[in-house]
Amino acid sequence: MNRYAKDFPILNQEVNGNPLVYLDSSATSQKPFQVIEAVERYYQEYNSNVHRGVHTLGTKATDGYEGAREKVRRFINAKSVKEIIYTRGTTSALNLIASSYARTNLKEGDEIVLSPSEHHSNLIPWQQVARVTGAVLKYFPLEPDGTLDLKKAEETITDRTKLVAIAHVSNVLGTIFPIKELAQMVHQHGGVLVVDGAQSVPHMKVDVQELDCDFLTLSGHKMMGPTGIGALYGKESLLEAMEPIEFGGEMIDHVDLFESTWKELPWKFEGGTPNIAGAIGLGAAIDYLESVGMDHVDAHDRQLARYALEEMKKVEGLTVYGPVSDRTGLVTFNIDDVHPHDVATVLDAEGIAVRAGHHCCQPLMRWLNVSATARASFYLYNDESDIDRLVKGLQKTKEYFSNVFG
Structure with a gap:
């Protein structure tokens, strides 16, 4: 067990009589003691609503909630906390952009450009925008290894392209x-x-000013934080011009019988009682990641991916998808004549947790000419011994099905 694994209490258990090897962090990451304790402290010591009261508990809760927003701002290097909107996660953030920005600014004949590898959360909202506005969906062509050729990308983007x-x-x-x-x-x-x-965002240093993206979304549960919390980054000028899509308490400035006005950024997009504990937990997760250093996290994950790609060559009949270099800490694969769900089931019997299915990327599965795949994804708490267990489990899977159906 590596030096960070001890901070994650869930990893100290057996599954089906074997020590747990958790290789499903791309779906959701495990949480360190520091995050769990931060959430517990909120509920045990200063549970209260935010922004609405002047009593001590309310003030402490507000400080924790808004302090976490500043941590998110710093973590991705946004210019201002006005550019950080709390959401339930990436899905709700993308839907906010689609509903508030895109439906207002796009019109018939405008182009929305995507890649065929997008998660459904970054595909379906744009399908709906196109349906309502008359905009046209276009797709970047991917190279055979799943990378993007910039020359072909440049040819895809035109003056009619309003959103990528x-x-x-x-x-x-x-x-x-x-x-x-x-x-x-x-x-x-x-x-x-x-x-x-x-x-x-969970695995490498992301600087929104350096990237110069207009919007960026993130999910807390994929970066060692709680579920149900995430954030939308948007350039202040764009967010200022956008209208909220949820109305009610907390996001209003003045309410009359026939009209209302909204609070300033970022609160005009945060109607209702927010996920206060989630935000505080997200802040604690950022503290943890920063204590390790994102350069270290990035290097660690890439090294595990390289090691996994090399070791998995030992498994006969195994196909790996995606680039062979410059990739993050996950490996998606199939074994000849063995359904990925069967692969995951045998691995689970060995105490190894991987993901199997279409990974909310059905168009990409069709592009790969498969119905589903298995995926092993790594994080800070994994090490090479986990990969060794995975490879051994895959070899056992291959042998089992060869004996049964061979």
Whole structure:
């Protein structure tokens, strides 16, 4: 067990009589003691609503909630906390952009450009925008290894392209897409760039000012924080011009019988009682990641991916998808003649947790010409011994099905 694993209490258990090897962090990450305790302290010591009261508990809760917002701002290097909107996660953040910005600013014949590798959360909202506004969906062509050729990308973006939405990192292929270069192309044509940062922000240093993206989304549960909390980053000028999509308490300035006005950023987008404990837990997760250092997290995850790619070559009949280099800490694969659900079931019997299915990327599965895949994804609490267990489990899976159906 590596030096960080001890901070994650869930890892200290057996599953089906074997020590747990958790290789499903791309779906959701495990939480360190520091995050769990921060959430417990809120509920045990200063549980109260935020912004609404002047009593001591309310003040402490507000300080924790808004302090976490500042941590998010610093973590991704936004210019101002006005540019950080709390959401339930990446899905709700992308839907906010689609409903508030895109439906208002796009019209018939405008182009929305995506990649075929997008998670459904960064595909379906744009399908709905296109349906309502008459905008047209277009797709970047991917190279055979799942990477993006910038020359072909430049040919895809035109003066009619008003919005490009793309994941920073593919949750299936591990591909790291060239966001900074795409931002330059999009802005030359007067469009905006929306970045799904669900798989990048937890694993590498992300600087929204350096990337020059217009919007970026993140999910707390993928970066060692609680579920049900995330954030939308948006350039202040864009957010100022957007209208809220949820109305009620907390987001209002003045209410009359026939009209109302909204609070300033970021609160005009945060109607109702927010996920206060989640925000505080997200702040604690950022503290933890910063104590380790994102450069270290990035290097660790990439090294595990390289090691896994090399070791998994030992498994006969195994196909790996995505680039062979410059990829983040996940490996998606199939074994000849064995359904990925069967692979995951055998591995689970060995105490190894991987993901199997279409990974909310059905168009990408069709692009790969498969119905589903298995995926092992790594994080700070994994090490090479976990990969060794995975490879041994895959070899056992292959042998089992060869004996049964061979």
